[in-house]
Amino acid sequence: MKKVLAVALSVTMGLSLMACSNNSSSKSSTGAEKASSTASTVKSKTSSTAENGTELKGDIEYWSSWSETEAQALALREAADEFTKANPGVKINFTFNGRDNRNLVGSAVAAGTKITMMDANADNIKSMWSDMTMDLTPFFEKTYASTDGKKYVDRIMPSMSGLSASLFDGKYSYFPYAPQAFMIFCNKNIFDECGITKYPETWAELMDACEKIKAKGYIPVTTDNGYATSWVGYYLSRLLGNEEVEKLSNDPKAWSNPKVLEAAKAIEEMAKKGYFDPVIETNTYPNAQQSMVINEKIAMYINGTWLPNEVSESTPENFKWGSFAFPTVEGGVDDQTAGCYSSYGIAINKTATAEEAEAAAAFGVYVTTAFDQKFSDSANAIPVSVDGVWPDSLKDAQQVMAKYTKRYPSQTSLILNSNSKQIIADACLKLMGGSITAEKFVEMASKF
Known part of the structure; x- marks a missing residue:
């Protein structure tokens, strides 16, 4: 079930963390192929009723951003199989579009195609589907068979439910799943060998760690053209704050700030x-x-929580992943509670009938609660439920994400302007490569 996720490095505002570059042609299949538990067990976990007490009914058309053979798609099928066995009045048909889904849904709905549910990166839901998504707040406040007598909103990570609401002016507009975040990932074996027993919390501590790593013959830090702005961007964000960094992406004059x-x-x-x-x-x-x-x-690389999964097929068995938040910097305005985080989300089309919405919402709840751990285990992903068990490779990342309260866009606000981001990224690579000075970097990065 382990699939390598190729991450798309340019997505609107926020976490492209959540999107991937390998596009797939549209394929359809039903979620009724095999059950993973007995019918009685499935029934107890998944059966639900509509608001009026009747059994759930509806023909659900679900358009997904996963490709047909990806672990996430296979897990969604299995979840639908279990759900529909317990709720025979509900049928769920999938269309797996790959990462083109965010572009395809809007035009398909405009052309009259029936789409009941759709998933994408949370920020793409906001930027591309705002006009078509249903307010799910009533469903977040309900209890379900899979929420152990609690409201649904109380069964998922507060940061993820909070993001669902904050992106839509306080209204929950998607069911979050597969949370992800940016941070510094490290080879823990190298840290251990170099005697680094505590993750750096300040810039001075990070520089001390780099010196120890270099002294042992290792390379402290790497990156590439896909994540080129990360080191500069995170330092600037810690020092200036997100709003000031956003000015740098839009206004060449802002680069005259001595900071x-x-x-x-x-x-x-x-x-x-x-x-x-x-x-x-x-x-x-x-x-x-x-x-x-x-x-x-190589000891460190700023990337997303998808990283261990992306490189799983080439990672040695004894490799130990570690991760920590970008450190604070002297005189800065942000600390390690600020970072880039988001999730995928399952939205419901506002044109769905009341009956369809009830069934679709119940399925969205089931995927992100009762089936959440199985989804995470199958796709080597992060669970969204409050009591989920994280993969071993992301145990440290769990602690980082638990402390995030202030949200940065993907790779920080330095890349928010499509007219300037490549210029800035090129300058960042040259600065890290040592071919230009800091003064030349400011001059080069501001020429847009």
Whole structure:
């Protein structure tokens, strides 16, 4: 069931964390192929009723952002199989579009195609489907057979339910699943060998760790053209805050802020001390992450919680993943509670009938509660339920995400403007590669 997820590196606002680049042609299949438990067990976990006490009914058309053979798609099918066996009045038909789903749903609905449910990155739901999604707040406040007598909203991670509401002015507009976040991932074996027993919390501690790693003959930090803005972007975000960094992506004049040069000099110092991968300027995605696990000579890489899954097929058995939040910087305004986090989400089309909405919502709840752990285990993903068990490779990431309260966009706000992000990214790579000074970096990055 382990599938490599190829991550898309450009998505509107927020976590492209959540999107992947390998597109797939549209394919359909029903969610009624095999059961994983007895009918009586399925019935007790999945059967539900509509508001008026009648059995759930409805023909549900679910358009998904997963590709037909991905572990996530297979898990959704299995969930639908269990759900429909317990609720025979409900039929669920899937259309697995791959990552093109976010673009295809709108035009299909406009053309009159029936779509009851659809999933995508939370930020894509906001940016591309806002006008067609149903307010799910009443369903978040209900109890279900799979919520152990509690309201649904109390059974999922507060950060994930909170994001569902905050993106839509306080109204819950999608059922969150497969949470993800950005942070620093590390080879824990290297940290152990170098005597780094505590994850760095400050910039000074991080630099001390880099020196210890280099002294042992390892490369402290790598990245590639796909994540080029991360190190500079996170330093600037810690130092200035998200709103000021967003100005940098939109206004060349904002780069005259002396704090920007201060941040650039910190990264320049890392380059001078040899803390960055020697090939960082020419590293193309996914070379950095593959080199990290195959060669086992690289200690750190800023990436998303999908990383261990992406490289699982090439990761040695004894490789130990660690992760921690980007450290605080001297004089900064943000601490380690700020970071990039989001999830996929399951939305319901506002044109669904009341009967269809009840059935679709019950299925969305089931996927993200009773089936949540099985989904996570099958897809090597993060569970969204409050009592979910995380994969071993993401145990440290669980602690990081639990502390996030302030949300950055994907790779920070430096990449929010499509007209400037490539210019800024190129400058970041040159700065980390040591081919330009901090002053030249500011000059180069602001020419858009």
